[in-house]
Each structure stands twice: as structure tokens, then as C-alpha cells.
Amino acid sequence: MYLSVNWLKSWLKLPSDLSAQDLAHQLTMSTVEVEEVLDQSASLAGVVVGKIKELAEHPDADRLQVCQVDLGSSVEQIVCGGTNLSKGMLVAVATVGSQVKWHGEGELVTLEKVKIRGIESNGMIAASSEIGLNNLFPAKSEKEILDLSSFNLKVGQNLSQALQLNDFVIDIDNKSINHRPDLWGQYGLAREVAAIYRLKLKEYQVSELKIKEEEKLKVTVKDKDKCFRYLGLVIKNVKIAPSPWWLKVRLEAVGLRPINNIVDVTNYVMYELGQPMHAFDAKMIEGQEIQVLSAKKGEKFVTLDGVKRRLNENSLMISDGKKYVALAGIMGGQNSEISLETENIILESANFQASNIRRTSTALGLRSESSSRFEKSLDPEIAELAIKKAAELILALNEEAYVASRLVDVNNSPFSEITLSVPEDLINKRFGVVIPTKEIKDILGRLQFKVTYKNKIFEIKVPSFRATKDISIPEDIVEEVARIYGYDNIQASLPEAKIQTPQIDLAHTTTKDLRYWLSLAQEYTEVYNYPFTNVSWAEKLGLNLTEHIKVKNTISADQAYLNLSLLPNLLAKAEENFRFFDEIRIFELERVFDKNKKGVYHVDPAKKKYLPAQDKQISGVKVTVKDEQVAFLEVKGLLESLGEYLGLNFILEKTTNNFSKLVYNIKEQDVILGQFGLLKESLFDSGPTKVQVAWWQLNFSSLVKYINQNTSYQSLAKFPSVNRDLAILVGKNVLWEDLVKEIVKVSPLLINVEPFDVFMGKGVPENKKSIAFHLEFRSPEKTLESEDVEQLIKKILDILNKKFQAQIR
């Protein structure tokens, strides 16, 4: 939304020392968010009115001409490619040093003195788009330069001054006025400025209509809950023509393209009061009455932008009894548009229900200046003011025109006057500072609230333009007072609150612990991934996409499913990183989304339905050039120490899946908490380098439930332990796990068995392997003698020999 400072001056006398920048700042601090301040004269700096004195062909270019241009103080030679140049023509000359948009596109370029095909050129004769005036002066072709001959202009004058384009325009962020229907017009903003600066605001005036009642206009509103008010009026004898310059300048300031003296008036009123309007060509309205009614699903209608729209049962339509002529509140129809032949018009100023306008415009994918105002809940009172103002202007611009019908007004406004009782205490308590009663009354008065004060309570009548949804509760009044009083006047003071029981969430503290543990102790780097699963990796892992939650409105096709596992994205990231690193260890701790599992979060307070499960997973991928045994055992070791770290007793149990050459379940008691394994090599693209890709994943949300925080101290050993190393030869397929099972059976005095070397090859018979391991013996009762230990070792060797034909090396 643009605010024109010149337009404001119609109702306000701004302080002479108030700059547009200051005004913008104050609006930002009290009312809305300002994006930027545009200075019309600055953007036309260095552009002056010139007169072409002489024209000659360029000696070396067919399409260029060499012009001698009178700029008042000098005559400059300018080479120009315009197709409509003529001697004596008044043109806009961008002088050397000024900024233009080359062919109306791209960034601004600063003009320099140049030679064009050998001929010196000092500046540029501008096309309208090159100096940003294409709305005011639409060009028929790209080569057409701006012809100012029809204006009575002084040669050498600054163009901005000559054309009265010397406004400051404040660009207001629309998001910041979503809740303020009254600020979608210049007058509403003027009201704010008046309140902020304590200025006197001129009342908005319209003259009473003089009616020559030749026509009976009938309006029937069939859907009263979608159309709160409808005002209509017939004006005859208009003559369609361009609007006068002052009107064009106003429209230019707020970024609108002038069209003709009827459409421009409806736009002007919309920008002044915030009330969208429409003008129909009366000749195209066949029936006897205007009807406001809902469409039937599937009906079609061509809007004035030429697009055929498919309607639904929510679409509110304006009909002439025979056909639809407008999509109510959104856009008029092509069939009744104002044309050069139009002589009589029907003016519409209505008020439509906000959410229906929004629903329809969303469903039809059609947003307009009109719909974006109606969806904010406009004040039905303004509709009347607007139609009177529009009629007044149309009559002023069309000498022969007259009002040919009564002003028809079908008013079903559901809004009633709002009176709020606001305790003075509430304002001061929320604000944290006591504001004098007089000051509160004054501020509310400036904002046009009617206030009475009794027994420390303000009785506040809300003006109609704030009463459609904006102001409805006492807290809204707190904001009104506070923002005008100034947030800078608030005393910052820390809250005084009672100490509360802290909520310590084990999942949260464990998340933090594990992130640090993985990064600092395990050399894993944390990555963040999108919630959308990498489809190609999901497929490689054999994950069924239909089991994933689908995104209805996707940004791109490969972001259509929510993660059911963190692995696809992690593997994709590992693969991308492999270009730069050959050892990769990455992890992620995030939620995954499972529609087949009921989650723990309810959908609404009734707690009858639940959202899909969204457990947290913790998952890692390790890419290494080390051999597969090391790759596997390192990940196995990581999980074993993770279990120890969290006080869990992981049981690892071999299983299979279709993407791994080796895979184990990670179980706690009988529950599978996760898996780890080695990826099939063919799945991972590592170029010519042979790598091993190990992966692991755990359901973090489940795992947290098993964390054991009850560590208790074990008394230190009283007697020394005896350490012995053994090396044995066994068949190469004998598993360590099986050996250990037998070894530990031998004696409770054996407190630790740990392999330290497994070897096959030179010196070891074929089909055999050598395993060397440490044994640690200790008795809780005495210092073990070496004979005791020797006997146990003999027993161990015997049983290993018996079960596995093991031989000592």
C-alpha cells in the first residue's frame, strides 16, 4: 500500500519541518511497517524538458538520428533511435549524470558522455519506460520516445517540477495492515497521522447528489450473509476520455495505471477511502435489476482480464437477472466492462463478507486490489461515502453527465456499535507504567473513539471503521493507547515471579549429551536435513513411498514425502560430501513421520484424535576407505559404547535387509530400538575409490525410556588380578562369540576376556586362524597363586580343544 504525502495534504496541514523520512519513521513506531520512502523528484533528477531543434540522419547508422536539443541553458547534441522524432517536439531529456533504466529494464544506469558510432551524444532522449513513467505514458512500441508536445512546458525545466511529479510516497508493508481495514485508503492513514502528530483532520466531505430520476434501478440481495450492503446508482451521458492530469498524478503516486475518466475515478476512490467500487456499462445490463447471489458449482464466467473462471457454490456473483456481470468484490465481467462507446453507467459500491471473498479468491486463484480490501472486513458505512464521492467526481469530469436514478441502498450490515468498558487499571497494568487519565482520554479521542470516564473505568465507543473486527476487546484498547503514547516510554523491568518446579526433560538433556558425545568423542559431525525424504535414496533402500506422508503442495517433486527414516537424506549427503572427503562421519537427530502409527500429540483439546507418530530418530552414516571388518567393528563399537554411556544393555542380533550386506538389530530387553550394518557397495557412488559405508539408526524417543541413571558404586578390588595372554589356532569359521561363551563358563574367577589379535596367513595353516586374547583372573577372597591360574588356563585350553579343536600356538 502506497501513501502519497501530497494526497495527505488534502486533509492535513503537515508541520513544515516534517520530512517524509520522519513521517515514515513515526508511522513505523506507532502504526505500520514502512518498507521505504520513494522520492519522485529524486528518481527524475537530471531529467529536463527539451525541444528538438534539428534532426539529421546518423552518417553510419540507418536507425539513428542526430538531434540538436534545446535545454534552455544550452543546446546539446544527442543521438537517438526513436521512431517518432520530429522537429519542434518537446521531449524528456535525461542529461549526462542522470540515471535511467536501459530500455525500461534491469538496473539503473548512470548516463555518460559517449560516442555512438563515432558521433558524440550528450544525454538521452528518453522513452517513458526509461524514466519510470510508463504508467502515465504507455508507449505503443519500444522505439517510441516520450512526446511531451501536448503539454504547455517550459524548455529546460526539471521534468518532475514541470509535470508536478514531486511527491514523496511511503511504501507500507501490506502484512502490517492486515488487521486494519481502515488503513487501506489515504484518508484512513491521514487519520493516523493526525492522531500521532495531534493535527486537525479535515472532515471527509461529499456533496449531496442532484438526481434526475429517469431510471428505476432495482437491487435484490439474495445472499444477505455474503453481501452486507449494496449501493447502486445510474449515471447517464458520460463521455469516456482520459482523466485530467491531476488525477493521473495521484494514481501514478500510488502505482496505478490511468485508464479512463470512469475507471480512474473508481480506483481513485478506492485508494482514498479503501472502498473498492465497480462501474458497469449500463447498456450491457439487460434485465431490470441487479441481483446479488451465489453461483452454482461448475458455472463459468469470463472476468475482465479475459480469463474464463470456473465458479463454485461460494462464489458470490452480481447478475443482471439474465447473466452474471461481475464476480462480487473480486473482479468485474468482460461482458459489462466500460468501453470507449459507453454512455451510461451503473456505479456499484458494496460491502461483502470478508471470509467468503477470501475463500473465493483463493479457490479461483484470483486476487485483486478489491478482494484484498474486502477480505480485511471493511466498514459498510464507507460504501455510501464512496459512491457519493465517485458520483461527484464523475460529474466533475463529464460536463454532460447526470445522476439518473435514486441512490439504491440495500443495507444488511451485521455490525453494531461496539462499546467497551475498560478499567483504567488494565491499561496501566499491561503497560507497566501509569499513564495520566487525561492523556489516555486524549489519545483515544485523537483516534476518534468516544470516551467517558467514571469510577476508574473508561466507557469507549468504537468508531465504525474500527468496529468490524479490529477492536473488540479491552486489550485492543491497551494497544491503541500504548502505541500512540509511545513504546519508548515503557519502563523495562524484569518480572517478579515465584520460583517454579523446573521441568527437566530427559529427552532434551540426552539429546544435548548425545550431540556433544557424538561430535567430541566420536568424531561425528551433525547435519541438519529437510523433513522431505530423498526419494532416490528411499527407493534404493527399498522404502515404500506410499507408506510416507505425502505433502499436498510441494515446492518440487523430490520434496513430496516426509521422512520415515533419516537414512535416505544422510546417505545422499554422505555421497555429496564424498567429492571432498574420503572419511565421512555424519549424524542427525530429528523427528520422522509415520502415518501408520498413532502419535502422542492430540489434534484438538477434545483429545479424541491423534496426529501421526513423530518419534525422534538418531542416525549416522560413516564412509571409510578402511576394510570392511574395521568399518563394521567401528560402528559396532560406537553403538556398544553408546549403550554403556546411557546405561543400556544392548543386545545385538543378526538380521537381514535388502540394502545391506551385513545388518544387526539393536535390542534392549525385547524391544528393537534400531539397526546398524554395512551398505551394499553397489548402492553408493564413490567413483573409482573402494569404500565401506556403515550406517546406524536408533529410535531415540524409545531409547530414552530405557536410559538407566541408577549407577551405583562397586567397591574396589581387594586383591590383585593376574593377567595372562593366550594364542590359539582354530578353524577360520569359528566365531569369537562362541569361543567366549565356552571360556567364561570355566570359572567365575575369570573376570575379563578380550581378543587383541586375529591373524590368518603366513605361519598359520590353511583354513585356520590364530586368535590371541588377554585373560584376567581375580578372586574376591585372596591373591591368586600362579598354580591356580595355570590350572584354569589348562581347563580353558581343554574345553576349547574339545569343542573347537583349538590348539595353543
Next chain:
Amino acid sequence: MESKLKNLKDSVLKDLAEIKDSQILADLKNKYLGRKGELNELLKSLKDLSVEEKPKIGKLANEVKEELVVLFSKAEKIISGDKKESEDLDFDPTLPGIKKEIGHLNPSTIVQYEIEDAFLAMGFSIYDGPQLESDYYNFTALNIPDDHPARDTQDTFWLEGDNLLRTHTSNLQVRMLEKYGAPFRGIFPGRVFRYEATDASHDHTFYQLEGLMVDEDINIGNLIATMKTLLSAVFRREVDVRLRPGFFPFVEPGFEMDIKCLVCSGDGCSVCKQSGWLELMPCGMVHPKVLEAGGVDSKKYSGFAFGLGLTRMTMMKYRINDIRLLESGDLRFLKQF
């Protein structure tokens, strides 16, 4: 006695000169200096000396003992191969130290924990909740009914089953009030999503840290002071903040909080676009409807809420100029933190 001590010393010197084996050295050390060694045996006879002789011989005996200890430790060094003194090392100590490689946390995690610590110290607890959310908790309960224009400002990823990816961490406001009631003091950091195209300053996935404090008589000044204190702790310097109006349906009044530019201290620079201030976060006093939706008596309690942009803070802190790096998983980036 005196001569016995001298003899002992001489025989030690003689023995040590011939030593070539550490075991023998240890035995020898035991023989002379052990608990039942020769020196101790000698010292036992000190008690038989006269009162005049005792201090003199005692002193000598101690000197001999110290001397022997030094001799043995030298001998031990020689035997164990530690023959050289530090001035003639045979390696280059100026080579870089041998470091253990460590992994790295995402910078957003680092900043999140810094901010969490500050809030924890101020008595806030940390809460977590769903990212896949219902329309009710993300919008309706926050006073954003269907067809409300404010929905435009939060373009939403819609999911099958008519749920959505939460557009803000505010989805937890009503959930937490329902669960814990008032008074309440908590923060909810987490991942949020907006349906929008990505570029260097926009990503559809980013992080916020929501805060909510509900108690009796909470006012706007409390909000300002809390944020000022928090931000000063996080940035480790005094910071200045200001409020200006901002509209968010779940707060009334609603504000945008700006922070005085940390680069130019408010003088105006390219970072703050010459304004001296940087937009930091939306915040406000909790709307009575939101309190009521959470089952809290809005006549008795009031509160403030804020939505700190964690991703924005991370980018500010590390001067990251492309938001997409944070979710890129690119180790060249992540290993810098």
C-alpha cells in the same frame, strides 16, 4: 660411624659403575636404600651415639642418603635408555602437535544451546512438541481462524490427512498451557516450515525459539527487560532493544522487537541499512483468546510471548550470508564450527 657412611657411599659408586641391567640396579637399590637396606641398618645405630655426635652424624647421614638417591636416579635414567638431556633431542618439537580430530555441531545447535542456557538461568524450562501439526494448534487456537488474512503471511505446507507442517513454534503455546496451566515460564526451540521458494535469505525449513511466560500482572515492560537481559547474555554485551507495532493475531498488543545494530552501535551502517536497528523478532502480550484456549483464566493471568529467529541469530552470529548452507550438510561448511 662417619667412615662407615663413607664406605657405603664408595661401594655404591663402585657397584653403580659396573651396572648394565635394570633388574640388577633395582636389586642394588633395594640392597642399599631399601627398607631393610644397608643405609637404614646403619642409621639404626644412630641412637647409640652421644648427644654431641648425634646431630653431626645425623646431618651427614642425610646428606649421604640424598646423594645416593640422586646417584640411583641418574643410573636408572642411563639404564632405561634416557641417556640424553633435553638440549639434544632427536625430534623436531616445532612440528604441529598431534591433535585428535573432533566432530562438529551444526552452528544452529550451538546457538540454540547458548540461548537455552541463558533462559534456563532465568528460570525458564525447555519444552518440545510436534512438528507435524493440526490446523487447530497451528492456527485456530492462536486466534487465526480459517480465511483469516494473516494466514497469507505464513504460507503453509499441507499434508495428507489435512494436517500441516507447523509454520511457527507458536503451535506449542496452547499445547503447553493445556498441559501445564499457569503460571508458566518456558521456551520451545525447534524446526519450522514455510511453503516458499528458497534463495540466499529464505529457506522453507528454519529454526525458531518461542518463549512464553504467563503469570499474574505480566506487563510489556517485563517483556522488554527479559529480552534485553537475555540478549545481553547471549551477545555478551549490553544491548538495546525497541518495540514498534506489529500485528500477530495471537498477541494483543503485538510488537516487532528491533535490536540496536551490533555492528555500528546504532550509528547506521550497511548491515542495518543505515537505520541503526535490526529487526529481531515478533512478540507481544498473549491474546486473551489464546490464554482461554489453553484453559487459563485471562482475567487473572497475563503473559508475553516471543518468537526468536534462531536461524537468523545463527546467521548474525557467524555472519553466514546464505541460509541454505545450514541445511546443506556440506562438511566444508560444518567443519568450521
